[in-house]
Amino acid sequence: MLAAALAGSGDPGPLIVGSGAVAVVAGLFPVLWAPGRVGAVGPSVLAACAVSLLVTAGYRGPASGGIELWWLLEAVALLAPVVPAVRRLSPAAAFGHGTLLVAAVALLPLRIALWAEPPAPPVVTVKLCLGSALLACVVVGVGRYLRSMDTRARAAVVAERRAQRLDLARDLHDFAAHDVTGVVVLAQAAQVLAQKDPGRVVELLAGIEAAGRQALVTMDRTVQVFTADDADPEPRGSGAVATADRGAGRAAAGGAGARSLRRDLSELPALAERFTRSGSARVRLEAPAEAELAAVPAAISGLGYRLVVEALTNVRRHAPGAREVAIEVGPDRCGGRPALRVTVTDDGAPDGVGGSGGADGGVGGAGGTGGAGGVGVGLGGAEREGGGFGLAGLRERVEAAGGELTVGPGPEGGWRVDAVLPTEGVAGLGG
Secondary structure (H helix, E strand, O other): OOOHHHHHHOOOOHHHHHHHHHHHHHHHHHHHHOOHHHHHHHHHHHHHHHHHHHHHOOOOOOOOOOOOHHHHHHHHHHHOOHHHHHHHOHHHHHHHHHHHHHHHHHHHHHHHOOHHHHHHHHHHHHHHHHHHHHHHHHHHHHHHHHHHHHHHHHHHHHHHHHHHHHHHHHHHHHHHHHHHHHHHHHHHHHHHHHHOOHHHHOOOOOOOOHHHHHHHHHHHHHHHHHHHHHHHHOOOOOOHHHHHHHHHHHHHHHHHHHHHHOHHHHHHHHHHHHHOOOOEEEEEOOOOOOOHHHHOOHHHHHHHHHHHHHHHHHHHHHHHOEEEEEEEEEEEEEEOOOEEEEEEEEEEOOOOOHHHHHOOEEEEEOOOOOOOOOEEEEHHHHHHHOOOOHHHHHHHHHHHHOOOEEEEEEEEOOOEEEEEEOOOOOOOOOO
16 A cells, blocks of 8 residues: 555555555554453554554545545544543553654645645645644543543542541441450459459450450441442443442442441440440440430531540540549530530549449459459550540541540549530531
8 A cells, every 4th residue: 555655556546445444443443342451552553643644655646536535534533542542541652642643633634735636725734734633632632631530530539448448447446446445354354353253253254255246246347337339349430430330339338337337326325334334434324315316417426426435445444443434415505506515524543543443343443452342454555645546536527527625634533525516517527
């Protein structure tokens, strides 16, 4: 074909049909036959551009015999792979292949303008080439736009996965750590009582088993919320569409897991009962009726529950000498808006100070004599404020909700965690 072009064959039919067919097949191959294969884009673009540019450079007319129809068809075939090339290839390859395609399309009018009878004026020839180049640049812009959308979609997926990992870490810290801490405290008490009162060790072992089962249930339910949508195949879309589909699937598939895992203020009675049963301290709960708690926004109710869990966990860790923990939930005002006040106060001494016996002969304070059958055990260690995903992390979430969190010594000793959470105009806090 190239030889025929250079020789200026009187019959342009074979050259036009042959070069057009090669360019069309090479240009449309990555679009129609291999739409999902990035590796097919580069060679196809190079083949189409090479054929088109060589024929354009070697063609010597005439500009007749239906060349206009094949010229249009070849232009469409060259424009077809522009979008996948610019969208899918690496930045350097996308720039190189895009430039070749724009050049091939921009030079196509020369086959007609230079060899028409009479030849087109230079100004007309330049305008035709510029118009073709502009059209190709518009298609390149479409590919560049889709590439940016793909980049944003990937970034959104990465951010979503990171948020899920952080939510999982928070849940494991806030809930599973609470139950595991109870297991540790009971195990320490069992070690102390093994020689003094072997009979009570059996009771503690039953408590350890119950606390361990509760920790397993908590972890299973926590993981279930984030893996409920894994049973469904991932949508095969791309970009923002696939991200939206995944989000919809997560909402639908994760609904059952979210409903089965209630982590809100309605669970406070069960939480208080488990904490008291572990022997750490007696819990006194003052909260509105369940119907009133059900009216609290889900985000605020969940955040309030997390605050109580974290406060009780810190009592176990840092104030094992506490005999009573008071949980108070009630209406309040925050910045002129209706709010919910959640307060957790213990009467324990800080780490390292001898404490009295636990509730009902339960686990006593660190270094304490044990009072009514109490046993001196404790975890000791970190500051009461905690870190990582503890109260420091909860403080950020409370402030994000427009509330206030105060942590410090109580008015009558012990430790006090006090949060005021607005219940109007609150956005979802997640997790």
